[in-house]
Every structure is written in C-alpha cells, then in structure tokens.
Amino acid sequence: MADSTATAPVDPANWSCPAPLRDRPVVVMGHGGGGALSAELVDGVFAPAFGNPVLAQLADSAVVRLGAARLAFSTDSYVVRPLFFPGGCIGDLAVNGTVNDLAMSGAVPAFLSTAFVLEEGVAMDVVERVAGAVGAAARAAGVTVATGDTKVVESGHGDGVYITTSGIGLVPDGVDIRPQRARPGDAVLVSGPIGLHGVAIMSVREGLEFGVDVASDTAPLAGLVEAMLRVTPDIHVLRDPTRGGLAASLNEIARASGTGVRLTERAVPVPDAVANACAFLGLDPLYVANEGRLVAFVAREHADAVLAAMREHPQGAGAALVGECVEDHPGMVVVSTGLGGTRVVDMPLGEQLPRIC
Amino acid sequence: MCLAVPGRVLAIEDGTDPLTGLIDFGGVHKRVCLEYVPDTQVGEYVIVHVGFALQRLDEESAQASLKLFEELGLLEEEFGDAWGRAAQEAGMPEPAGREGVTAAEEGAR
Amino acid sequence: MKYIDEFNDPELARKLLEDIRATVTRPWALMEVCGGQTHSIIRHGIDQLLPDEVELIHGPGCPVCVTPLEVIDKALAIAARPGVIFCSFGDMLRVPGTDRDLFRVRSEGGDVRVVYSPMDALELARRHPDREVVFFGIGFETTAPANAMAVHQARRLGLANFSLLVSHVRVPPAIEAVMTAPTCRVQGFLAAGHVCSVMGTAEYPDLAERHRVPLVVTGFEPLDILEGIRRAVRQLERGEHRVENAYARAVQEDGNPAARRMIEEVFEVTDRSWRGIGRIPDSGWRLTEAFRAHDAEHRFDVTGIRTEEPAVCRSGEVLQGLIKPTECPAFGTSCTPRTPLGATMVSSEGACAAYYLYRRMDTTTRKEMSPVG
Numbered sequence: 001m002a003d004s005t006a007t008a009p010v011d012p013a014n015w016s017c018p019a020p021l022r023d024r025p026v027v028v029m030g031h032g033g034g035g036a037l038s039a040e041l042v043d044g045v046f047a048p049a050f051g052n053p054v055l056a057q058l059a060d061s062a063v064v065r066l067g068a069a070r071l072a073f074s075t076d077s078y079v080v081r082p083l084f085f086p087g088g089c090i091g092d093l094a095v096n097g098t099v100n101d102l103a104m105s106g107a108v109p110a111f112l113s114t115a116f117v118l119e120e121g122v123a124m125d126v127v128e129r130v131a132g133a134v135g136a137a138a139r140a141a142g143v144t145v146a147t148g149d150t151k152v153v154e155s156g157h158g159d160g161v162y163i164t165t166s167g168i169g170l171v172p173d174g175v176d177i178r179p180q181r182a183r184p185g186d187a188v189l190v191s192g193p194i195g196l197h198g199v200a201i202m203s204v205r206e207g208l209e210f211g212v213d214v215a216s217d218t219a220p221l222a223g224l225v226e227a228m229l230r231v232t233p234d235i236h237v238l239r240d241p242t243r244g245g246l247a248a249s250l251n252e253i254a255r256a257s258g259t260g261v262r263l264t265e266r267a268v269p270v271p272d273a274v275a276n277a278c279a280f281l282g283l284d285p286l287y288v289a290n291e292g293r294l295v296a297f298v299a300r301e302h303a304d305a306v307l308a309a310m311r312e313h314p315q316g317a318g319a320a321l322v323g324e325c326v327e328d329h330p331g332m333v334v335v336s337t338g339l340g341g342t343r344v345v346d347m348p349l350g351e352q353l354p355r356i357c
Numbered sequence: 358m359c360l361a362v363p364g365r366v367l368a369i370e371d372g373t374d375p376l377t378g379l380i381d382f383g384g385v386h387k388r389v390c391l392e393y394v395p396d397t398q399v400g401e402y403v404i405v406h407v408g409f410a411l412q413r414l415d416e417e418s419a420q421a422s423l424k425l426f427e428e429l430g431l432l433e434e435e436f437g438d439a440w441g442r443a444a445q446e447a448g449m450p451e452p453a454g455r456e457g458v459t460a461a462e463e464g465a466r
Numbered sequence: 467m468k469y470i471d472e473f474n475d476p477e478l479a480r481k482l483l484e485d486i487r488a489t490v491t492r493p494w495a496l497m498e499v500c501g502g503q504t505h506s507i508i509r510h511g512i513d514q515l516l517p518d519e520v521e522l523i524h525g526p527g528c529p530v531c532v533t534p535l536e537v538i539d540k541a542l543a544i545a546a547r548p549g550v551i552f553c554s555f556g557d558m559l560r561v562p563g564t565d566r567d568l569f570r571v572r573s574e575g576g577d578v579r580v581v582y583s584p585m586d587a588l589e590l591a592r593r594h595p596d597r598e599v600v601f602f603g604i605g606f607e608t609t610a611p612a613n614a615m616a617v618h619q620a621r622r623l624g625l626a627n628f629s630l631l632v633s634h635v636r637v638p639p640a641i642e643a644v645m646t647a648p649t650c651r652v653q654g655f656l657a658a659g660h661v662c663s664v665m666g667t668a669e670y671p672d673l674a675e676r677h678r679v680p681l682v683v684t685g686f687e688p689l690d691i692l693e694g695i696r697r698a699v700r701q702l703e704r705g706e707h708r709v710e711n712a713y714a715r716a717v718q719e720d721g722n723p724a725a726r727r728m729i730e731e732v733f734e735v736t737d738r739s740w741r742g743i744g745r746i747p748d749s750g751w752r753l754t755e756a757f758r759a760h761d762a763e764h765r766f767d768v769t770g771i772r773t774e775e776p777a778v779c780r781s782g783e784v785l786q787g788l789i790k791p792t793e794c795p796a797f798g799t800s801c802t803p804r805t806p807l808g809a810t811m812v813s814s815e816g817a818c819a820a821y822y823l824y825r826r827m828d829t830t831t832r833k834e835m836s837p838v839g
Binding site: 027036206281284336338343344346353355356 | 470474502508514528529530553581582605823
C-alpha cells in the first residue's frame, strides 16, 4: 500500500499473536474449525495449562523418545454429521486421520486405540457398520487396534457416535519432519486433487444438500510417506490439510518456520466438481477440508524425484508441484492468480460458510 | 451483492408451483425456482442466485463479448487503439506479475 | 459455452489490460458498487494488474456488511427466543451485533440454521408447524425476488409460522448518496450486473446525467470486470457520461419483469440505515401492509430495539474513498478483523480488512528486505 510508512496505531507484524479470549466467553463452533479460533484455544488455554517442550512442537503428532526408540504419538476426536457420507464414514476418518497424523512425522504407524462415545438410542446396525469400517480401515493402513473403550451418553447428549483414536508409530532414524524446518527455496508439493472430502460432506449437510459426483478422499497416507522417504530421508515438512484446508496448513507452516509461502493457483489440482461446488457456495477450494491428502516441503534438489515417487504411489497419483517457500512476507501465504495478480491467503477464522455476496 | 452462478437447465418439473427445475452447475446439481424465467427451456443456461433463476443467459451476447475482447488492438480506427499502437511502438512493458515466473509456474507448464 | 471459463481467459485479460493501459492518460477513480465484484477483484488480483492511473474504490455493495447494527441486534434477540428456528445465509452468522453474533446465540442454545435459499426456510416452516421459523431477509435487488417469493408462498400456503426479518437495500439511492457527498472522489461506476439482471437499467441514465458520471453495468468474472473498467475509462477519457451495458448476456434493459412484479407486490420503498454510512432516504424495502403478518419485526415486537452505530468508526468515509483506513482512529485498535466496527472491516474484502491484511505483508516484506529495519 502506498502509505504503509505512515504511523500505524498498531504493529501489524504482531497481529498473529494469540488474541485474547475475552471476546469469546463461551466456546463457539469455530473453536473446532481448525482455523484461527482453534489456534487461539490451544495457545490461550491448553498450552499454558499443559505447557511442556513436547507439546510446544504443535505438530500433527508429537515425536517423543522412549528408551532407544523415537515414537510419534497422536490423538484425535471425530465428530461428523452425517455419520455416513459419499466415500466413507466416521470409522474411516477415525483410523485414517490418526494414521495420517503419525505419518506426517514420517512415522510408520503401528498401534491405535479407539474410544467410542455412543448416544443412547442409536441403532446397533449403525454401530456395527462403523466398527466394521474401523476394522477394515485399520487393516488397509497396516495398523493394529490394540485397545479400546466405550461409553454411552443419554439421548440428546451426542450425535449418535463420536470416536477418539490415539496412535503410535516408529520414526525411522535420520528422519526429522516438522513445520519449523521449512526453508526458503523448498518446493511445495501436494499429493493430489484437493477439496473432495469437504465438498462430499457439504453435499449431504442439511440446508445445503446438492447433487454431486464427489466422494471423500479419506485414505491412509503412511505408505505414500514411506515411498517419499525412500527418495530422501530429508523431507522438511509434511502436513495433512484437513479442517481449514490447504490454506490453514500452509499458514501454520509459514508461521512456525518464519518463512513465506508462494502458491501458484493454476498449479493447484482442483477437480472441476469441487471448483464448481465452491463457486456455487461462494467458497475457496484452498479452505476446504481433505482427509487423504498431504502437503510436503522438500529441498529443491529432491523435488523432482520425490514428486515422481509420489506419482507412482496410488495415493499420490495426482501429485503436483504447487509453489515454493520464500524469504519474502514471512508467516504469510501469497497466491499468484491465474491472471498474474496476487492475493494473500489468510488463516481461516472458523467454520467455512456459504456466501451470498 | 450477490453471488449468482450460471447453470444449465437439466429438467423442468411438471406442475410445480412455483415452477421448479433441476440445474447443473458443472457437475453440481440443485433444484432451483424457475418461476421468474417461465419461458426457459431444457438445455438453456440461466443465472442462479440463492436458489432462484434470475435470467436466461444469452449466448449470442456472450459470444459477441468474447469476440470483441479477441479483436481488441486489431481495430485501427478507434481512438484508444491509436494510443495502443503508440504505446506498443514505445516498447510498452509486460503486464505486472508476469515477470516473476515462479518455479511452480514452470512446473505447471 | 459454459459462461465461466471463457470469461477467465488470461490471454483475453491481457488484451483488455493492454487496451486499458493504452487508453488511460490520467488518474481516474472508479467505484465498483458490488461486494461480489470486490471479491472477484481481490480473488484474482485484478487491482494490481491495472495501470496506476486507475484506482478502484470498493463501494457499499455487500448486503451482509451494510446491514445496520440495529437490525443485527433485532436478529440476535429473535434468534435467542425459545421455539424459534432462525434461518440465515451463511455469511451473516459472523457479523457482530452490539455484544455478540449469531454463532454466539447458537452456542447459547438458540436454533440458528444456515440455509442456501429462503425457500429452504419456508420448507422448515412447513415441516415444523409448532415452531416459529424466521428468515433473515437481507440483500440488494438481486435477492429481493427470492425473499419476496418466500413470503408470498407463505401467505398463499397459510404458513402463519413463517416470517421475514427484512433489511433490504437498493443500489441507486446508494449511488446517489455517494455522489452527493461534498468531497466525493468517484468519477465513474461499475454498476452491479446481477442487480440489473432483475431491475434493468432504467434507473441509471438519470444518475449518469445529473452527476455526469459514466455508469457501466458490469459482470463478475475477471474479463467482465476488466471490460467494465475499460469502458468506464474510455468514457472518462472522452469526456462522456453514459450508461453502458457490459454484461449484456445477463442484463436486459427492462430487467426481469416477472421478478420486478413480485417485488412490487410484496415490498414498498422505505428509508434504510446502512452500517457505517447512516440513513439514506428511500434506500430500502420493507414488507407492505398486506404482508405485515409475516413481518418478524412486528411479530416479535423488536421494533423498540434502537442501536446507535459506534461514533468512532469512519467506515462511511472509507467506503466513499474519502479517507484511507489508516486515517480512522479505530483502525487496528478497537476495530480489527476479529472485532470489526464497520462494514469495511466486517467483510474480508472490505477496504479496512484488506488494508489490515496487506499492511502486514508489506511490513513483514519490508523488514525482511532492509537489514536496518
């Protein structure tokens, strides 16, 4: 901006500091949306309460040392409405989500725990189908469900089925994958078309229902990560862009590493149906959730080989080079548009809402 | 004001009041009120806002616009184009933003 | 012809930009009235591709952002009532009222639902005869036919439990207000294409003539916006001030007569307040007497709620391009994208919100580039 040297009443560089929670005295849906409000909750409430160096990594999974082993450890709760959607169900998400969080540390996922919170009155058939999906997804991902728990809450106090899964896996020697390791010059790779899960869910959500031939991309990514690590153990960052989409993941990486991210819009693989559904709802595909995709930051010299390895793997067939890590605008994500202009892609605030304007 | 999106009429439902039809937005299907475009035909494009078709889209006008854009800079007798020629002769710079082609753009090609 | 991809073509965009560059000889300030156009401009980075001489002032055309604080407070009061299902377009949920937003009402137990169309709210009223279903009927002329149809159907079907909280606004009085501001800088307008799809262009020649400004009816895809700018700049360079239609594929001179008839049956013109701007005479619509039974303001007796806009907020002047966002004392202090006071901070494309975001980029980039900081 022309007058950016004028005296500012605020230091805009500090704008990303955790905002006070005072304007949000109660929890709102946005606190679970994976955007700025979620980050605020973690930074403002949980991190101070639990504070320790392991938690401070704030990665998809924590990497901890136990004896001689380096373990990745992660937990996640799954609440989704409806429970069954095109391409999967809550059971698939609960397994693949935690498997993927482990894989984003480069770990080979080994064991999962599952905790079910069931609502009184939910059909046994539904529970069976979900449990069956958990079993099948675990087998497909090569992990063992080692322990579990079940609780039942009164009718009206749950959404049928909630699942929490935790997982552990071994991190191979020489692998150090964290958001802080993004470096200017890194290539930014995405493993395939984006936005499929979010659009599949929205298409069956009450009040929005629309017909679309799109299925959730829910899938385990540990195999793909293994294939990438075979090219080089020196992958800098991996992230699975779930809630908040690619935009949230890239913003988190930019902030954690103090680098900028430059994305080329037309290089980002967006299926036509996703693009059209987003146009129709007024959403940006960069903010739409994925459940079977990863974004990788890789040193430039390894980028071609890693990309080739990704494309050979079924989960990475649609992989693409979408941008690069830069020294400019640290902490921010900037997109080059198809017309040759640029725009800032900010951290999403909370839930993605259809626009009319 | 107003996110309105073009879509193709797939079907018009018989006897609905208000008149309703199924619209295809490039693979996204949605039932939409057609009461304000009562003459619309299956296969035509309409512009849709919050579940209502507001206008039929005129293909001839659309083609004419695109043709006009295509021919910009080719017509000589127009006021603006004399300026254009002068600018070109003076070695007008490339539009901003096309200079810094990033690695990813190269990769996309 | 799919009417989208064709109008996003980078090669044709370059031709349009070259033509604009070749035409412009001195600075011009254009206002795109519509928030949808602002969105498209930011989304595609069109503002950065234009020659320096062409300045775009983002106008007051986002219905969500200009909905006055008082109406939002009324919405919050209604939505919090037991037995009410309060339905709204999605982007309205996070617009703050005096002390909370609709998200907050929902978190406190209010039944607030996002719908795609007012007809979805009508359907809820049909399915839940024991509940009061209220639809937040905001919007410009584009949205009016939809909201009018919902109320019209409710009356016809005898759905006494359906009502509309109306905050409809109209474009021509807003243009009039912008042009009559004493220090107005706007020299030409991109008129909102979809408003004209409904209303036609009959209201505009008089505005163009009296204020001697070009008014170009403009669409929403990148090529449409560039063509609107190109035509406005050509008129300005030639000293002309006409109404031109650069969106002929979707706009006819008489608009959509069926839709206009429905609007006239259901709504009547009234004064409206605009968030950050204030009261503009004849700038809105309300339900006519015949539909009063479906008017949520009367039904829930919230007509007594009176809220003043925060005096410190100068978004009205920002909207008219009279001051830069940084000149407002509230900018970045009491007014941020998280705690917006005025329309221009409420919308992520509003001038203040965009300024906030881009200033951060400028600041960080500058720091990075100059070691002395």
